[in-house]
Amino acid sequence: MRIGVLTGGGDVPGLNPCIKMLVARANEEGFEVVGIRRGWAGLLEYNLDDPDTHPRCILPLDKFNTRTVDRTGGTFLHTSRTNPGKVSLGRVPDFLKPTITPDQEGPFDFTPHVLKVIEKLGIDILIPIGGDDTLSYGERMHQEGVACVAIPKTMDNDIFGTDYCIGFSTAVTRSVEFIHQLRTSAGSHERIAIVELFGRNSGETSLLASYLAGVDRALISEVPFDPVRVAEKVMADKRGNPSNYAMITVSEGAHMVGGTPVEFGEADAYGHKKLGGIGHILGEALKKLTGEDVLNQQVSYLMRSGAPDSLDLMVAVNFANVAINVIRGGERNRLVALRNGTYTSVPMSTLTQGLKRVDVAELYDKDNYRPKVRHVEGKPMFLY
Known part of the structure; x- marks a missing residue:
């Protein structure tokens, strides 16, 4: 049995420990593991004739070259946002360009090439570790006849079918820490402080961080906000604080009523442009509306940098254990998951059966722009 493992999309703390445990358990079972570098790009850019x-695309993995990788964050296999089924003209590898005609503009589907590479490498099962985008191509691979067992990771915790994704706890922990640290500057200068956090479609990271850090207002991706109302609320918060400051968190995917998320740059292979800047836009609006100085901080990549916290470390290694047990048991096309506090696996097709978003009615006061958590009985540990 030869297993191929890859990490795609944004990096999160916990990926390296997951890979290390995958290799350790696979070796115990007599399986061979090969690392695919830079996500799906490793298979796309593998030139069968060169x-x-x-070596740039593939790295055989064993207990020696994975011995210490769990001590750091990120992914030593590297990652990318590559979709071999939708490759733009500018990202077609040189050796594949002769296979397209000059009048074609793309995007191009190089899945047949990927399948040849998988066959050449003798990979029996793929373990993609990623979010919705990365795992959606894993589902495509299964449809093409390649066995897959997927592991969910994203600090947004928005993969449908699992209560938890690798990277989420550390992102919330980092966010709470930075919010509290920023209080010293906000309080010293008596300012309104805006903390912009990651979160494209789901505001769960921002919601939980604001809930745990006790911020005054939290703007999330799911609920458009009125800057005039936000200004009124935050000024009341500032006046009511003996230190004369107020704190706001905002998800990068949040937007004003009647507006759209702040996007920029070229869309990636999954159709997503970069997000970021809504905190600055909100800050300028609040300056005009209130006359107050605003302190604006984008936490962004610091949320996903560094080593995992103990929860992400535990989930990462346990997800790896579940994945190998699934393979050992002969199951295929499965998504490793945590459901109702229990480790399990579900069909990979579950990914596309719904959307995982903040339960606004239950957890958010959309009139006052703040968390509203009253009933936690029966809910998963991280709510949602």
């Missing part, structure tokens, strides 16, 4: 490209 051995010089192979």
